[in-house]
Each structure stands twice: as C-alpha cells, then as structure tokens.
Amino acid sequence: xxxxxxxxxxxxxxxxxxxxxxxxxxxxxxxxxxxxxxxxxxxxxxxxxxxxxxxxxxxxxxxxxxxxxxxxxxxxxxxxxxxxxxxxxxxxxxxxxxxxxxxxxxxxxxxxxxxxxxxxxxxxxxxxxxxxxxxxxxxxxxxxxxxxxxxxxxxxxxxxxxxxxxxxxxxxxx
Numbered sequence: 001x002x003x004x005x006x007x008x009x010x011x012x013x014x015x016x017x018x019x020x021x022x023x024x025x026x027x028x029x030x031x032x033x034x035x036x037x038x039x040x041x042x043x044x045x046x047x048x049x050x051x052x053x054x055x056x057x058x059x060x061x062x063x064x065x066x067x068x069x070x071x072x073x074x075x076x077x078x079x080x081x082x083x084x085x086x087x088x089x090x091x092x093x094x095x096x097x098x099x100x101x102x103x104x105x106x107x108x109x110x111x112x113x114x115x116x117x118x119x120x121x122x123x124x125x126x127x128x129x130x131x132x133x134x135x136x137x138x139x140x141x142x143x144x145x146x147x148x149x150x151x152x153x154x155x156x157x158x159x160x161x162x163x164x165x166x167x168x169x170x171x172x173x174x
Contacts, residue, residue, distance in 0.1 A: 046126055053133040057116070060140050064112040067144070067151055071102045071109070074154050078102070081161050088168055091161045098157030105150035112140045112147070 024030045040046065081087060081095045116136050118129060 040126065040129065043126060046130075049130060050133070053130070053137060056137050057133070057140070060137070060144055061113055064109045064140075064144055064147070067148060068106060068109050068113075071106050071151055071154070074151065074158060075099065075102050077158055078154075078161075081158075088165065091164050094157050094161050094164065098154040098161070101150045101154040101157065105147040105154065108143045108147035108150070112143050 024033045078095050078098045081091065087095070118132065
C-alpha cells in the first residue's frame with residue numbers, strides 16, 4: 001500500500017505506538033551507545049556535517065510547531081462557522097471538509113515533531129549515521145510539505161465559506 005510519500009505506510013511508521021523506540025534500555029546498550037557516541041564525536045570532520053543536519057531538523061521542528069499553531073487557529077475559525085445559526089448546507093459541508101484537512105495536516109505534523117534519537121548502531125559507522133539523518137530529514141520534509149498543502153487547502157475552505165456566505169447574503173437582499 002502506497003501513500004503520498006511514495007513509501008509503505010507501515011515502513012514509514014505513520015502509526016507510532018512504540019515509546020521505547022531508539023532508547024537504550026539495558027546497561028550493555030547504554031555502554032554501547034556511549035562508546036559509539038564518543039567515537040563519533042572524536043572525528044572533527046563530522047562536526048560540521050552533523051551540525052548542518054541537526055540544524056535542518058531543528059528548522060523542520062520549528063516550522064511544524066508553527067503550522068500546528070496555524071492549524072489550531074483555522075480549526076477555531078471553522079468551528080465558529082459551524083456554530084452559526086444560519087449557515088447554508090453548502091457552507092456546512094465546506095467547513096467539515098476544511099476541518100478534515102486540518103486534522104490530516106495536524107496528524108502528519110505530529111510525525112514531523114516525533115523525537116528522534118540516533119541509535120547506537122547508527123553511530124557505529126559514520127556514513128550510516130549521516131545517511132540515517134538524511135533519511136529522517138527527507139521523510140520529515142515530505143511530511144511537512146504534505147501537511148502544509150493540507151493546511152493550505154483548509155485555508156481555501158475558510159475563504160470559500162466566507163465568499164459563499166457573503167454571496168448568499170448579497171443575493172438575499174437583492
């Protein structure tokens with residue numbers, strides 16, 4: 001089964017229920033993690049690469065958080081439309097569609113801000129770690145862009161409801 005990302009739903013982990021994912025649990029796993037981390041940090045050539053990749057991930061996190069806030073404002077506006085006494089059935093269905101788009105966008109954004117910790121096996125070989133971070137950046141960027149487009153669609157729904165209701169009010173007076 002394929003989704004908009006061009007990836008398998010279950011490979012992409014759209015449904016994250018494993019809270020222990022990427023967390024060392026045993027003393028041996030913690031020791032392995034620290035050993036690999038010290039080895040990774042001792043290579044001065046890697047520092048600018050990792051700084052760049054982590055900065056990219058931080059930017060994505062900030063953008064996703066901002067878009068979640070924007071979604072909450074849109075959701076509030078659409079909820080106000082639903083409580084209006086004289087909303088037309090067309091505006092009602094447009095509003096419901098807008099809410100649905102916001103919910104999809106917000107769900108995808110929650111995957112963007114999911115906490116990612118580098119696992120010990122990724123840090124064992126520098127290239128593996130770099131590739132894993134690039135993979136995380138790529139998948140989160142795709143998710144963010146898809147979520148952004150759903151939010152944009154919802155904003156268009158808000159505009160459509162306003163225009164449609166204004167048109168109805170104007171034509172009633174004529």
